[in-house]
Amino acid sequence: MIPSAWLKRLLLVAGLAVLAAMPALVGEYPLNLIITMIIYSLFALSYNVLFGQAGLLSFGHAAYFGVGAYTSILLFKKLGLSLLPGILGAGLAGGILGVILGLFVVRLGGTYFALLTLAFNALIYAGAEKWRGLTGGEDGVAAMRPDLYIPFLGDVEMFSTVHWYYFVLIVVLLCTWFCWHFTRTPLGRLNECLRENEDRARFIGYNVYLSKVAVNVISAFFAGLAGGMAGAFQEFVTVTFINLDKATDVLIMTFVGGSGTFWGPILGACFLTYLNQILSDLTEHWTLIQGIIFVLLVMYAPQGLSGLLISLKDRFWSARAQKLSPAAKGEG
Amino acid sequence: MDTLAALPVQALHGLVYGMLLFLVASGLTLIFGMMGVLNFAHGALYMMGAYFSWSILQWTGHFWLSLLVAPLVVALAGVIIERFFLRKVHSYGHAHELLLTFGMAYIIEELVKIFWGNEPLLVVLPSLLAGSIPLLGTQYPVYRLFILGVSLVVFILMFFVLYKTRAGIIVRAAVANKRMVGALGFNVPLVFLVLFGMGAWLAGLAGVIGGPYLITNPAMASTIIIDLFVVVVVGGLGSIQGALIASLLIGQLQSIGILILPQFAIFFEFLLMALVLIFRPHGLLGESK
Numbered sequence: 001m002i003p004s005a006w007l008k009r010l011l012l013v014a015g016l017a018v019l020a021a022m023p024a025l026v027g028e029y030p031l032n033l034i035i036t037m038i039i040y041s042l043f044a045l046s047y048n049v050l051f052g053q054a055g056l057l058s059f060g061h062a063a064y065f066g067v068g069a070y071t072s073i074l075l076f077k078k079l080g081l082s083l084l085p086g087i088l089g090a091g092l093a094g095g096i097l098g099v100i101l102g103l104f105v106v107r108l109g110g111t112y113f114a115l116l117t118l119a120f121n122a123l124i125y126a127g128a129e130k131w132r133g134l135t136g137g138e139d140g141v142a143a144m145r146p147d148l149y150i151p152f153l154g155d156v157e158m159f160s161t162v163h164w165y166y167f168v169l170i171v172v173l174l175c176t177w178f179c180w181h182f183t184r185t186p187l188g189r190l191n192e193c194l195r196e197n198e199d200r201a202r203f204i205g206y207n208v209y210l211s212k213v214a215v216n217v218i219s220a221f222f223a224g225l226a227g228g229m230a231g232a233f234q235e236f237v238t239v240t241f242i243n244l245d246k247a248t249d250v251l252i253m254t255f256v257g258g259s260g261t262f263w264g265p266i267l268g269a270c271f272l273t274y275l276n277q278i279l280s281d282l283t284e285h286w287t288l289i290q291g292i293i294f295v296l297l298v299m300y301a302p303q304g305l306s307g308l309l310i311s312l313k314d315r316f317w318s319a320r321a322q323k324l325s326p327a328a329k330g331e332g
Numbered sequence: 333m334d335t336l337a338a339l340p341v342q343a344l345h346g347l348v349y350g351m352l353l354f355l356v357a358s359g360l361t362l363i364f365g366m367m368g369v370l371n372f373a374h375g376a377l378y379m380m381g382a383y384f385s386w387s388i389l390q391w392t393g394h395f396w397l398s399l400l401v402a403p404l405v406v407a408l409a410g411v412i413i414e415r416f417f418l419r420k421v422h423s424y425g426h427a428h429e430l431l432l433t434f435g436m437a438y439i440i441e442e443l444v445k446i447f448w449g450n451e452p453l454l455v456v457l458p459s460l461l462a463g464s465i466p467l468l469g470t471q472y473p474v475y476r477l478f479i480l481g482v483s484l485v486v487f488i489l490m491f492f493v494l495y496k497t498r499a500g501i502i503v504r505a506a507v508a509n510k511r512m513v514g515a516l517g518f519n520v521p522l523v524f525l526v527l528f529g530m531g532a533w534l535a536g537l538a539g540v541i542g543g544p545y546l547i548t549n550p551a552m553a554s555t556i557i558i559d560l561f562v563v564v565v566v567g568g569l570g571s572i573q574g575a576l577i578a579s580l581l582i583g584q585l586q587s588i589g590i591l592i593l594p595q596f597a598i599f600f601e602f603l604l605m606a607l608v609l610i611f612r613p614h615g616l617l618g619e620s621k
Binding site for chain 1: 421598613
């Protein structure tokens, strides 16, 4: 039923090769779109650590993303840090916020988590809006993307889109690798156990509360990292990085892609970013279409696009009972 | 000295907003208590009330007619959402129901932007409600007193229905234990449908009277939803008395906060929420289940 392991590996290598060759294949403008897709893939991936794996429905993931974005820009601007420390600082800021908010939001599960994450996101948003001295309020704050310092090699300038593309790609691939590995660690497995049966995990003797905080921190770290790169990409951060729309965007991306598979959120982030790009040129009601897609999936395909693709693949597989064309796997 | 003199007026402002908030929150918390559904679209229903009433006012010119009709249309919309959307995903669990109502809220907000535009709409009030009268040493807008009056009347009616009628007993019993109510032979899905419609009616009514006061604009749903969620957390999920206390508290915190520390007024309600979470995680009057 499943393609053999070497076929999977072949697909992975082919995919990486295409990603590596991307700047030679497409022009400047599509490359910018692809960078956006990659950054949002990481954001959605971090979101799914909570939503898909731990079963925690968050309406406040923009808090970590936005704080990461502000942190990287401010580190570039006020401290003159180079690229990598600035981005790592963004991840750390997200992680620290993940500890603080995590202590509050995971105390009560289920619906409370959704309520509280939304309320705390609103609080952080209000903070960003009011603390004008630091964040510039609604005007935002701007800083140039600094060079990347590599030991023994010196500075690599990041003004070029191609350089920047490779930087983002490598960071996100490393994070993806880590997130994938995380699902196989004891904490990652416990995470899924919490989703399936929290009481049982408690009876076995796990500290459910602290595990949830830890998972929240990991998720927040990667969201902060994604935010830091999004800020550095735009070289400008404003309150739109941290508002409720940003928080619901990542929820929609993850759900549309499918929270049940590891690569679903990546698929969702790429699909919706791309659709957003082509449809917002054609119609101003793009967000309505996005909402309708979302509701239809909630009602008829709760496993999202990746779930649809898998069931499609299974159908082809059983119908033909022979070699499967890789077409059903999509570009995810 | 000025601050002190303005205190009673600000407290009255706070009471007006608190009562309005309670009208919306009461339906939300009862629905949650009964079916465990956090209705994300509740804020959107409130917004629909404001917009429908604006349109009815445009067509007919009768404010009182819009006060009567618009909440009924919103109630119908609520019934449709429950019957044809929410019920379909009920078997998938609460997270799915929440996602569905979130999606409905999203769509309603976009539709409002398409039909009525992004700009705030001005509601022309009937002359009876337009002026202001001397009160507490200042000129107080009659309309705010009208909001207070309407919400008090609805509030009294609601408590009467909930605590003195058979229908109210069934609803309260279903909130406490819906399985037992079902076992006694009541049609729980029907009770829930009616409750959902009533909640939508209340939200729509709050939208109609709140629209001219809080400005009819496409962001009014997402603005009130944050206050609503804080009310539900502070009051305790499913507790109507808790929702009342929390709504009034938040009304006061906002209006008095603006008077004392204008820069930080917005943070007070979050501070209250954090304190409640630390010391009474299930809310002021909520029960831990």
